[in-house]
Amino acid sequence: MADPLRDRARRATGWRLRMNGDARPHYVICGSDPLAYWVVRSLLATETPAGQVRVTLVVPERRRSDGPDGRDLDGVQVIIAARLDEATFRRAGLAGADGLALLHQDDVGNMHAALCAQEVEPRLRLVVRMFNTSLANGVRQLFPDSAVLSDASMAAPAFVAAALGEVAPTHFRHGGRTLYVARRTDVRPTDVICGLAVTTDPASTRLLPAEDATADVVLAEATGQRPGTELAARRLVRARRRRQPVTVLLRAVRSFATRKIGVAVLLLLGVIALLGWLNSRASGVDWAEALYLTLVTTLSGQDPDVNKPAAAQVMQVVLNLAGLALIPLITAVVVDGVVNARLALHAGRIQPARTGHVVVVGLGNIGTRVMAQLHDFGVEVVAIDKDPDARGAALAHRLGVPLIVGDAGLEETLRAASVDTCQALVVVSTDDGTNLRAALNARSLDADLRVVLRLFDGDFAERIQKAFGIGISRSVSYLAAPSFVAALLDRAVIATIPVGRHALLVTEVPVVAGSALDGRPLAAVSRPGEVRLLAYARAGQKTDWTADPRMMISAGDRLTVVARRAGLSALLRETTPVPPEPAGAPVPRQPEE
Template sequence: MSRLREGLPRNGDTRPHFVVCGADALVYTLAEELANTGHRIRLTVVVPPRLRADVPDLGALRGVRIVRAERLDERTFRVAGLAGAAALALVMPDDVVNLHGALCAQAVEPDLRLVIRMFNSGLGYGVRRLFADCAVLSDAAMAAPAFVAASLGEVAPTHVRLPGRTVYVARRADVRPEHVICALTAADGAGKVDVLPAEPPPEARRPTDLVLAEATGRAAGQTLAAQRLASARKRRRHPVAAFGRALRAAMSRKLGIAVIITLVVTAIAGAVLAQADNVDGFWKSIYVTLLTAVGSSDVEEERNAVAQAAQLVLTIAGLALLPLITAAVVEGMVNARLALSRGAVPDDRQDHIIVVGLGNVGTRVLRQLVDLGLDVVAIDRRSDARGAKVAEQLGVPLIVGDAGLEETLRAASVATSKALVVVSTDDVTNLQAALNARAARPDLRVVLRLFDDDFARRVQTALSIDISRSVSRLAAPAFAAAMLERDVLATIPVDRHALLVAAVRVLAGSPLDGAPLGQADRELSVRVIGVADPGSERVDWAPDPRRVLVTGDRIFVVARRAGLRALVERATPPAEPLMLDQAP
């Protein structure tokens, strides 16, 4: 909480000032998160004069000051009152705009915590080195694992490195009981799911409940999903499988049928001709058949009518066979080269995953699915979409078209696909694609992105969509935590919630100073998973709840946002609620 006490405005208001700059749904969701934290803060939101239609009304948020500006420059930041602010979040949907804004903000307020949204991870690493107090986050990187896991019907692949151990999220059935740290969800069998419940008794534990588990590195700890995906990667790299894909790609279905029919007609006509001419011997039959097929035979009037008819059919078939063979060779070479380079089957696809929308989120989903060894087909309206080059590099077929149209989905073989992941930036297109896909394949697993979280929840219920999510809702808690809490270690997406893994320090004179550790644990809100002595790096991962907390203890918890806020307040002396530090 020290940053909250340090970053105070210079106009006499004792509340710390936070500034958020953005232009899409994330700016609203982040502002909502900050406005509802319960911290006594002032919040200013800087947005363009014209916002997207899907961004909710910021004016509905209580206590939020709105500044409209065309550019994020020094003048805009001075108008927003950035001088003396505690933190600035730059969540514009453009990396360069965010970087330029950060540089301008430093000129206005050098002692400022920056939280910057970046899509390009390489640029993000460089940006961190430019600023002393900076967190670089990607909403696409946070949301993509949730969409990938939903498309596979699995748990989001979340791993968190803590001092001395790595923890991950898994289903209870995939984890040995001794490796379970705490329960993350518990279903009551009637459709209700509790988040961060107390550990249920053995008879009430369900295999599908999510738990936080210790990663031991042993094969037994590997989930069934991980084993299946590892097997898929192995099959994908196998040279025989790659040759088989190329061989299947070398002949399209229609061309193959035409060639087969022509060859059958040629064989039958050749047999009739050989029989009519009383040709003796297998070689002479083959010789007469092939010679006639290529059109080298002369008209012989002395032959009987049957032989003449067979010769006529054979000659016509030969004329058709040569172009078909040429077309088959050309198409086969092209398709085989594409199949070998891309590792995918251009036609007759099945058990693949269709990704609609190659923007920030769709590109990351595409990469992760390919990394898992899965066959993917991409759809986007534009051939120059952000992820088009990524799809080309990864050998993923890209269909340019409107995913809301049935013919586009049919071109992607939706009827034989495993799942449809719709993550474009257009809610109407996303809904149309989901509904058309369900009409073509009622049992298809559909994962849908919608900007408004409430709308997404209602659509999932009303239309029986497997998963509908809001990217901004998944990412906003992490951005808010980066601005407010210095000890948040990671975020864990669980269903529609974002749980925070954090370390909270007990300060002298706080309600928790001298209290038993068990008082920090709150069912459905905060679960204590470890505690460390003052000044020690060693963490006790199985602490006794009767242990008495002392000044400087660090409590490691998994918590919901409101629960973490309450815990931080109880670990802070009540006599210092966000006050200016006393000057000597």
């Protein structure tokens, strides 16, 4: 049986032998969507002690969408294959590779591909993308050196936090402390661990600034005394279900029957009212007695009197005829209303008036997660999707979340969801064009509406922000890619912190004997804008959160850092020794003097 720890050590030191003599790490990526693009792009930017990694991308012949999927990036070997089987993996050079990432949006297909890959390379670092995370334990039992990740689970908290107006959704426990991301004004100064970003200028976000006091977004310790807790609680209270009974009643009456039946009923009631008024004038009674006589005559036809004047007898006969027509109309209204109500509720067209809720557009992987998390927080949610059988439709019905079936780009669909009175609109469908139309139409209904928009293209998102003032945009693939890359490179990522369209990684890095940082002070770890040291731990000892920067680093020590992806790659080069040259490698020629 393969030993995951031994293989992990070999990959960390970089001396795993390769059949072609190339000492550079080799990774095979299988995917054809934006997540594959960002994973490949991040791997190409990763520097290891053995040099830049080699990436082989396996894609189907046809693109799933017009967006990039990594096959057009420079420096990538592309293998086009209809199936992920043993023959495909051998063509991709999986034998002897350092890792395989299966990133297709097909849980069963990824499982089958993993079994085929194991036949080609038993000792393989495997990273599998799965929506159904309950299968993770089964995958880990079959593949001991594997990681099962869900991009939807990783990115959903960022959308939820943006919808509720929170700065970031991240909270995690490490080294005996629970840490969370907040604005500096929402935490006590003694609880601040370090500054993360300066976001005062919307056009330019500065990450990990040199002057810690300038950062308005910080990483803080949860001590049970959080000033922002009351504010968050009030926000959630405002977001809970609040109904307007009169408006709900009017909407229900208006949508109860068809237009033609409603017009017929109104005309008949008008005729009865007119004849009742004429009857009261002829009989010389007050309005209360006239109303009583009119209703009795209309509904029962009682009290015939041959001694009445001819005009009164004519009006009584007409009222009796009107009564005969009124009863069937009332029956038709009831039957028609019940049928229409059931059809409308099934299609999501009838929605009671709401305020303070969150509208989620698109019940795919990410939309389903966002809807569920908002519901768990006690926030009322209304969902919109074109497909009545979307992935999250069944969960919406089970949670009691109203689902409106229709095009979110149309104004009537947004009105049916009461977008004009909601607190936030989260647009997370897979179509950038539909997302943009929904966001702009929603802004036309409420200019101050908080819109959380899913867009893949970062440059497009910035232009939309400047042109329309929609500043909260998220890319699911961009947010999740660092965790997939870290898992593929066998790095222990503790948390991923989204800041705007950027991502920071919290990870623990071991120091290997003979590396560049072995024997240097702790102050050499931090680099403004790239890496910030959070904690330090010697082998077998507890984590020290207040270590002296002058303390010397020794082999076996563990460094807990928050870093950007490029900064983390540079730190890993400094904590890992340069691997020896493989046997038979050519000796560099010395220049002549």
